Amino acid sequence: MAAPLSHDRLISILKAEGVKIAEYPGWRDRERDDETGKPFGPVHMILNHHTAGTNSLATVAKNGVAGLPGPLAHIHLAKSGLATLCSAGRANHAGAMAKNAYTSFLNEASTHPAPAKTSGTVDGNDVSYGIETENLGNGTDVYPRAQYDAWVRINAAFCREFGWSANSCGDHKETSVEGKIDPKGPVESYGTRGRFAYSGNQLRADVAERLRHVASWSPSTTVPPAPKPPTTDERITALEKRVAALEKGA
Numbered sequence: 001m002a003a004p005l006s007h008d009r010l011i012s013i014l015k016a017e018g019v020k021i022a023e024y025p026g027w028r029d030r031e032r033d034d035e036t037g038k039p040f041g042p043v044h045m046i047l048n049h050h051t052a053g054t055n056s057l058a059t060v061a062k063n064g065v066a067g068l069p070g071p072l073a074h075i076h077l078a079k080s081g082l083a084t085l086c087s088a089g090r091a092n093h094a095g096a097m098a099k100n101a102y103t104s105f106l107n108e109a110s111t112h113p114a115p116a117k118t119s120g121t122v123d124g125n126d127v128s129y130g131i132e133t134e135n136l137g138n139g140t141d142v143y144p145r146a147q148y149d150a151w152v153r154i155n156a157a158f159c160r161e162f163g164w165s166a167n168s169c170g171d172h173k174e175t176s177v178e179g180k181i182d183p184k185g186p187v188e189s190y191g192t193r194g195r196f197a198y199s200g201n202q203l204r205a206d207v208a209e210r211l212r213h214v215a216s217w218s219p220s221t222t223v224p225p226a227p228k229p230p231t232t233d234e235r236i237t238a239l240e241k242r243v244a245a246l247e248k249g250a
């Protein structure tokens, strides 16, 4: 069981993990706890999203959308890698989670079943931190390197603070009973890895790797050199040894 972090603690864990942050004006007073009468927490997981739009900061941090008042996440993550703090309280991001999927994150299971509505539902806004990552979500819009690197750091910052494993990091599509598809799309690169498709499993693997290092760690971006082919002399020597072995009747 983990109580939600204070505003200042949220800032300090993100900074320690090397995340560039901004504070959306008024974010310290913006949450959905009072309005709904449902206090945020205890928290048990992180839920990752794509915004399915551009210039979505004000929508996520404050304005919300028709039928869904803001804030729509705790953190908005821009393409530049800048994380803007939107709320430290209850936010409208998760909707209903399938109980079977949620339980797998709660228990930090190594696999996560497809969300089944028949297993029951939980209010995801009670129990999860939400990150809205700016991307069109059309399958071609790319998450730049700086954005994905910050995404891994933010997820790791929560896990490190609460003592959770990377199996506490989920995708909206992995919990939603409302047909959500986010997040998805190509990632430019990460560490020494070139372009790849975003997946929850890859994010969890990258968060797990981060958690094996100190918070200030950065992944190497140097591609290791390919092994050198043997020189002509080395090949001749190897051939001579084989001939000698054959002559001995080996």
Ligand SMILES: [Zn+2]
Pocket (backbone or CB within 6 Å): 048, 049, 050, 093, 172, 180, 182
């Ligand atoms: Zn979402």
